[in-house]
Amino acid sequence: MADRVLLAHGSGGKLSHDLVAKSLVAVLGNTILDRLDDSAVLEASGRLAFTTDSYTVSPIFFPGGDIGKLSVCGTVNDLAMSGAAPLYLSLSLIIEEGLPLAELETIVASIHQAASEAGVQIVTGDTKVVNQGSADKLFINTSGIGIIPEGLDIAGANARPGDKVIISGTIGDHGIAIMSQREGIEFKVPIVSDCAPLNKLVAEIVSPNVHCLRDPTRGGLAATLNELAGQSRVGIRIDEVSLPVEEAVRAACELLGFDPLYIANEGKLVAMVAPDEAEGILTKMRQNKYGTGAAAIGEVVSDHPGRVIMKTRLGSSRIVDMPVGELLPRIC
Amino acid sequence: MKFIDDYRDPKLGQRLIDRIQHLSTTPVRFMEFCGGHTVAIFRHGIRQLLPRTIEMLSGPGCPVCVTANQDLDKAIALARQPGVIIASFGDMLRVPGSHSSLQQAKAEGGDVRVVYSTQDALAIARENPDKALVFIGIGFETTAPTIAASIIQAEAEGINNYYVLSFHKLCPPVMKAILDLGEVSLSGIICPGHVSAIIGSHPYDFIPQDYGIACAVAGFEPLDILLSIDMLINQIETEQYRVEIAYRRGVRPEGNHQALKLMDSVFETGDANWRGIGIVPASGLKLSQKYQRFDAESNFAIDPGPAREPAGCICGSILRGISTPADCRLFKNSCTPEDPVGPCMVSSEGACATYYHYGDTGGG
Numbered sequence: 001m002a003d004r005v006l007l008a009h010g011s012g013g014k015l016s017h018d019l020v021a022k023s024l025v026a027v028l029g030n031t032i033l034d035r036l037d038d039s040a041v042l043e044a045s046g047r048l049a050f051t052t053d054s055y056t057v058s059p060i061f062f063p064g065g066d067i068g069k070l071s072v073c074g075t076v077n078d079l080a081m082s083g084a085a086p087l088y089l090s091l092s093l094i095i096e097e098g099l100p101l102a103e104l105e106t107i108v109a110s111i112h113q114a115a116s117e118a119g120v121q122i123v124t125g126d127t128k129v130v131n132q133g134s135a136d137k138l139f140i141n142t143s144g145i146g147i148i149p150e151g152l153d154i155a156g157a158n159a160r161p162g163d164k165v166i167i168s169g170t171i172g173d174h175g176i177a178i179m180s181q182r183e184g185i186e187f188k189v190p191i192v193s194d195c196a197p198l199n200k201l202v203a204e205i206v207s208p209n210v211h212c213l214r215d216p217t218r219g220g221l222a223a224t225l226n227e228l229a230g231q232s233r234v235g236i237r238i239d240e241v242s243l244p245v246e247e248a249v250r251a252a253c254e255l256l257g258f259d260p261l262y263i264a265n266e267g268k269l270v271a272m273v274a275p276d277e278a279e280g281i282l283t284k285m286r287q288n289k290y291g292t293g294a295a296a297i298g299e300v301v302s303d304h305p306g307r308v309i310m311k312t313r314l315g316s317s318r319i320v321d322m323p324v325g326e327l328l329p330r331i332c
Numbered sequence: 333m334k335f336i337d338d339y340r341d342p343k344l345g346q347r348l349i350d351r352i353q354h355l356s357t358t359p360v361r362f363m364e365f366c367g368g369h370t371v372a373i374f375r376h377g378i379r380q381l382l383p384r385t386i387e388m389l390s391g392p393g394c395p396v397c398v399t400a401n402q403d404l405d406k407a408i409a410l411a412r413q414p415g416v417i418i419a420s421f422g423d424m425l426r427v428p429g430s431h432s433s434l435q436q437a438k439a440e441g442g443d444v445r446v447v448y449s450t451q452d453a454l455a456i457a458r459e460n461p462d463k464a465l466v467f468i469g470i471g472f473e474t475t476a477p478t479i480a481a482s483i484i485q486a487e488a489e490g491i492n493n494y495y496v497l498s499f500h501k502l503c504p505p506v507m508k509a510i511l512d513l514g515e516v517s518l519s520g521i522i523c524p525g526h527v528s529a530i531i532g533s534h535p536y537d538f539i540p541q542d543y544g545i546a547c548a549v550a551g552f553e554p555l556d557i558l559l560s561i562d563m564l565i566n567q568i569e570t571e572q573y574r575v576e577i578a579y580r581r582g583v584r585p586e587g588n589h590q591a592l593k594l595m596d597s598v599f600e601t602g603d604a605n606w607r608g609i610g611i612v613p614a615s616g617l618k619l620s621q622k623y624q625r626f627d628a629e630s631n632f633a634i635d636p637g638p639a640r641e642p643a644g645c646i647c648g649s650i651l652r653g654i655s656t657p658a659d660c661r662l663f664k665n666s667c668t669p670e671d672p673v674g675p676c677m678v679s680s681e682g683a684c685a686t687y688y689h690y691g692d693t694g695g696g
Contacts, residue, residue: 183448230657240343250336254552257368257680258373314345314554316377319691324669328422328680329448331395331471 010129052151367681371526608648
C-alpha cells in the first residue's frame with residue numbers, strides 16, 4: 001500500500017475498498033458498521049436528538065487532540081447539550097490527496113478512542129479523496145443520534161430569571177492551543193486543548209432543574225451566553241472574578257490582544273440551573289474529571305433581556321457583546 | 333505568570349480610585365492616545381469609576397484607523413497587479429478604501445494574504461520567487477523595528493522579491509499636530525505603552541515643556557491605567573508638568589536602544605498622510621536610500637486615482653479627538669462591525685468598534 005492517500009483511494013475500486021477495510025472498519029468496526037450495507041439499521045425508541053457538524057480545523061493535530069477526536073467530541077457534546085445520551089455517529093471523511101496514511105491512521109485511532117470513551121458507535125460512513133488544494137488535508141463530518149431520557153426539557157429558550165449560570169471549567173484552552181500551534185507561538189507552559197466528550201458529565205447532572213445546557217465552542221463563552229440570553233429573552237449577569245481562566249491562557253490572551261470570553265472551547269459546558277440546585281450540581285460536576293474546575297459565574301435576570309453584562313474585577317460593569325468576525329492578534 | 337492578576341488587583345484598584353477621587357478638584361480632559369488604551373478602559377469599565385471631574389477622550393493611536401484612504405487605495409491597486417502577492421495584517425483587509433477594499437480585491441482574484449508577522453511574509457516571498465511579495469507596512473514605532481529587521485534579513489538572505497509599502501507613522505509628531513490644531517483642549521495625555529517601550533518617554537518631553545500638559549506613559553492593565561490617571565491628576569493639582577512612566581516594567585526613559593538602532597538603519601523620517609489630520613511633516617517612516625530596492629512605492633507604478641471619503645463618516649474627527657462615535661449618525665445604523673463604513677469600526681482597536689462592543693455601560 002502506498003504511504004500516502006492517492007486520488008485512486010477515492011475511486012470506488014480496490015484501493016478504496018482496502019482503505020475502508022484496513023484503515024477504517026478494522027479500527028472502528030462494530031456489529032452495525034461491519035455489515036457495510038448502504039445504510040445502518042438502528043434500534044431506538046423514545047425522543048431522539050439528531051445533530052451534524054463539519055470539522056475543518058487547521059492544524060489537524062494540536063496539543064490535546066486532533067481533528068478525529070474533535071469530530072467525535074463535538075457531535076457527542078451537541079447531542080449531550082439537549083440532555084440526550086448519544087448512541088450512534090456517522091463519519092464522513094474528505095481527504096486531500098497526499099495525506100500521509102500514517103496520519104490518517106493516527107486520526108482514526110483517536111476517533112476510536114474518543115467514541116469508546118463516550119460510549120458511542122460509528123455506524124455508517126463515507127470516504128472521498130479530492131485533488132490537492134481542494135481541501136486542507138482532511139475535513140470530517142459527523143452526525144449523531146441520541147435518546148433524551150423521560151422528563152427532561154433542556155433548551156436554549158428555557159433559562160429563567162433567578163437561574164444560576166455554571167461553567168464546567170476553565171475557558172479559552174482550545175482556541176489558544178490551536179492558535180499557538182498555528183502561529184508557531186510557544187509558551188513555557190504548554191496550553192492544551194480541552195477537547196473532551198461531555199456526555200457522562202451531563203448524564204450525572206441532568207434533571208428537570210437543569211434548564212439550559214450549551215457547549216461554548218466557536219465564539220467562546222461570550223457568544224453562548226448571548227445566544228441563550230436572546231433565545232430565553234432574559235438578561236445574564238456574570239462576575240469577572242469568578243471566571244475560571246488558566247494563567248497561561250490569560251497571559252497568551254494579553255500578549256495577543258484577545259479576551260478569553262471569546263476564545264473557543266471544546267470540552268466545556270454552560271448550564272443554567274434552578275438556584276436551589278446549583279450547589280448540588282456543582283458538587284456533582286466537580287467529581288467528574290471534565291468538571292473539576294466547575295464554577296458558578298453569574299445569574300439569569302429579568303433586566304436587560306438579550307444582553308450579557310459583566311461585573312469587572314474593579315467593580316464596574318460592561319456589556320459582553322456577540323463576537324464579530326475572525327479573531328485577529330493586535331498589531332500595536 | 334501571576335503578574336496579570338497583580339495588575340488587576342481590585343483592592344489596589346479601589347485605593348487608586350479613592351486617591352484619584354480625593355485629589356481631583358478641577359475638571360480635566362485627558363486623551364488616551366492609544367486605541368489599545370481605549371479598549372482596556374472600556375473592557376475594565378474604568379470610565380465609570382472615575383470622578384465626574386475627569387473626562388476621557390480617545391485619540392488617534394490605532395494603526396489601521398489612521399491609514400489614509402489614499403494610501404489604502406495604493407495597496408488595493410497593487411493587489412490588482414498581476415504577479416503581486418500582498419501580505420497584510422488582517423484588520424486592513426476589511427477597511428473600505430475609496431472604491432474597494434483589499435478583501436474585495438482578494439475576492440476578485442487578487443492574491444492577498446493575511447500574515448501575523450513579517451516572518452510569515454518573508455516565508456511567502458521565499459516560496460514564491462517568481463512573484464513580488466508586497467508587505468503592507470502599517471503601524472507605529474512598535475511594529476517598525478520588526479519591519480526593519482525583515483528588510484535586513486531579506487537583504488542578508490538575498491530575497492529579491494520582498495517589498496514593503498511603508499505607511500509607518502510616528503506618534504510624537506502627530507501629538508504635536510493635534511495640540512497645534514488647537515481644536516481640543518487637553519489637560520493631560522496618556523502616552524502609548526508599547527510605542528514607548530521602543531522610543532522611551534523622552535520624545536514626549538516637549539508636551540509638558542511647551543504646552544503645559546501633563547503626561548504619563550501607561551501599560552494596558554487596569555492598575556497601569558489608573559496609576560497613569562493618578563499621576564496626571566497629581567501633576568495638574570500640583571502644577572508640576574512632566575512625563576511620568578506608569579509602566580516601568582515595560583518602558584525606560586531612553587527606550588530600547590537596539591530597536592531604535594534597527595529602525596534608524598533602515599528608515600528615514602518623511603511626511604505621512606493621517607486620516608482626518610492630513611499630511612503631518614516628519615511623522616512617517618520611509619525606506620532610506622540604501623534600502624530603496626525593497627520600497628514598493630519606488631519599484632511599482634501605482635496609480636490609484638483620486639481618493640474619496642465615505643459620505644457621512646466622521647472617523648477623521650474622532651481620530652482628532654473632536655468627536656466621539658456617539659456623534660456619528662452612521663454609528664450603529666449603517667456602520668456596524670459586520671458592515672463597517674469607516675476604519676474605526678473595523679479595527680479591534682478602533683474607537684467606534686470599542687464603543688459598539690462595550691456599549692453605554694462602558695461610557696460612564
